[in-house]
Amino acid sequence: MNINDDPLEKSTALNFAKLQLATAREINRYLNSDKDFRPRKYSRENIRRYLANPETYERQIRETSQYLYSTSSNYLRICQHFSKMLTLDNYIVPVNLDIQKVNQDSLHKNYDKAQKFVEAYNIKHEFRKIIDVLVLEDIYFGYEVRAGDSFGIFRLPTNYCRITGIEDGSFIFKFNMQYFSDGKLLEYFPNDFKDMHSKYLHSNEKWQEVDSNRGICFKIREDLTFPLPMLSGVFEDVLDLEDKKDLVKRKNKLESFKLLHQKIPYKKDPKKSDDFLIELDSVQIFHNNIKQSVPEDVVVVSTPMDLSEVSFERKTNSVLNNASKEEENIFNSAGVSNGILGSDNSNSVTVKQGIIADASIMFALLRQFETFFKRRLKDVTSRDYNFKLEFLDNTYYNQSDKVKEYTTLGQYGLPKTHLAATMGITVSEMNALNYLENTLMNVVDNMKPLSSSHTATDESKKGAPEKEDLTPNGEKTRANKSI
Numbered sequence: 001m002n003i004n005d006d007p008l009e010k011s012t013a014l015n016f017a018k019l020q021l022a023t024a025r026e027i028n029r030y031l032n033s034d035k036d037f038r039p040r041k042y043s044r045e046n047i048r049r050y051l052a053n054p055e056t057y058e059r060q061i062r063e064t065s066q067y068l069y070s071t072s073s074n075y076l077r078i079c080q081h082f083s084k085m086l087t088l089d090n091y092i093v094p095v096n097l098d099i100q101k102v103n104q105d106s107l108h109k110n111y112d113k114a115q116k117f118v119e120a121y122n123i124k125h126e127f128r129k130i131i132d133v134l135v136l137e138d139i140y141f142g143y144e145v146r147a148g149d150s151f152g153i154f155r156l157p158t159n160y161c162r163i164t165g166i167e168d169g170s171f172i173f174k175f176n177m178q179y180f181s182d183g184k185l186l187e188y189f190p191n192d193f194k195d196m197h198s199k200y201l202h203s204n205e206k207w208q209e210v211d212s213n214r215g216i217c218f219k220i221r222e223d224l225t226f227p228l229p230m231l232s233g234v235f236e237d238v239l240d241l242e243d244k245k246d247l248v249k250r251k252n253k254l255e256s257f258k259l260l261h262q263k264i265p266y267k268k269d270p271k272k273s274d275d276f277l278i279e280l281d282s283v284q285i286f287h288n289n290i291k292q293s294v295p296e297d298v299v300v301v302s303t304p305m306d307l308s309e310v311s312f313e314r315k316t317n318s319v320l321n322n323a324s325k326e327e328e329n330i331f332n333s334a335g336v337s338n339g340i341l342g343s344d345n346s347n348s349v350t351v352k353q354g355i356i357a358d359a360s361i362m363f364a365l366l367r368q369f370e371t372f373f374k375r376r377l378k379d380v381t382s383r384d385y386n387f388k389l390e391f392l393d394n395t396y397y398n399q400s401d402k403v404k405e406y407t408t409l410g411q412y413g414l415p416k417t418h419l420a421a422t423m424g425i426t427v428s429e430m431n432a433l434n435y436l437e438n439t440l441m442n443v444v445d446n447m448k449p450l451s452s453s454h455t456a457t458d459e460s461k462k463g464a465p466e467k468e469d470l471t472p473n474g475e476k477t478r479a480n481k482s483i
Contacts, residue, residue: 050064062137064232085397139219174209392421
């Protein structure tokens with residue numbers, strides 16, 4: 001008899017079908033849990049559309065860079081590799097100094113003014129924050145806030161600024177006054193912005209020029225008129241890596257998954273298809289009891305059919321290997337040697353050459369900083385004595401080599417300022433320390449070196465200690481020397 005002709009058997013089959021459907025849903029819920037897969041704010045299609053027309057989607061591209069910086073450890077490390085490498089070592093030097101006509105007192109006073117002005121910027125702290133933004137977004141807008149000897153940099157929202165030109169080698173820009181549409185944010189901005197806002201209300205011109213003597217604007221990609229993050233080319237590679245990481249999670253979860261089969265027995269001599277030894281209600285009770293006693297990664301299935309073993313374990317780590325490959329692709333797309341960030345696939349020569357190439361990009365940014373300070377220092381000192389701030393092409397990767405280089409040059413009479421700057425000592429600090437050690441504390445005469453093979457006066461104690469264990473040839477050589 002066909003099951004479709006028997007209402008009882010049809011009902012029983014449907015009840016079993018419901019039981020198995022519930023099991024299938026349980027398996028799907030376990031393997032596709034939302035908590036195991038991170039949502040993606042930006043799709044590949046969106047990113048491709050943005051990068052195909054970067055001038056139109058400059059805001060979306062910056063926001064994508066910010067998003068990846070906060071969600072991808074690989075993208076964060078590459079960004080920080082660039083933004084943290086510069087030591088920002090600097091020193092002040094006179095410009096066009098006529099040595100024959102110099103007035104030492106006047107020069108000294110003006111130099112002190114320039115030095116105090118530059119030190120107030122707290123360059124190694126404030127400008128490092130600027131570089132962080134530049135690597136992430138390609139552009140930085142800020143405003144100097146001064147009150148007596150105190151100084152600070154107020155960062156302006158990039159979306160409401162736009163470059164309008166270049167003055168004395170530095171970018172000048174305007175600010176969109178519609179940022180203060182609700183009137184609440186204006187009180188947190190410098191007073192100059194209140195004056196700009198008043199001009200906007202009277203003229204209805206929303207874009208107001210920011211004072212070029214206070215405005216700060218730097219840009220890594222000076223060849224472009226619009227902002228484009230320097231690492232925008234790796235966006236898709238980062239997404240590929242994040243997808244591979246999710247696949248690794250799913251793979252691990254699938255390999256730990258177990259299917260527990262509970263077979264429902266038939267009677268000894270069944271007469272029909274639903275002639276089971278155990279009633280369906282009892283099967284349901286046993287099924288639920290077992291399900292409650294097993295862990296989450298074990299699913300119970302109850303069926304009268306034989307069920308063969310199901311294994312989800314992979315024989316190779318292809319998914320994991322693919323994830324490692326995607327990680328290398330990110331470094332390659334960024335032009336960064338993956339050996340810098342911990343890969344074992346690069347030798348020291350490759351890493352060193354990679355650092356030199358990366359540093360050359362950041363050194364160009366130092367030239368912008370020098371132009372910025374050259375303009376600022378014009379208003380600090382007298383017309384007779386002008387100064388400029390120069391940044392050494394030093395990184396935390398080449399710092400030790402630079403110390404050796406400048407030490408050797410100093411021994412041949414070249415200026416010592418480069419060495420002091422490389423060691424993180426400003427000129428004012430160097431002068432103060434020299435006075436403190438040489439004049440006030442007389443460190444040179446009071447300090448006595450520790451006794452060593454180089455300072456010992458006893459002839460018998462000079463040189464390295466003799467070895468106790470010698471080879472036969474060594475003992476023969478020592479005996480010959482003693483004769």
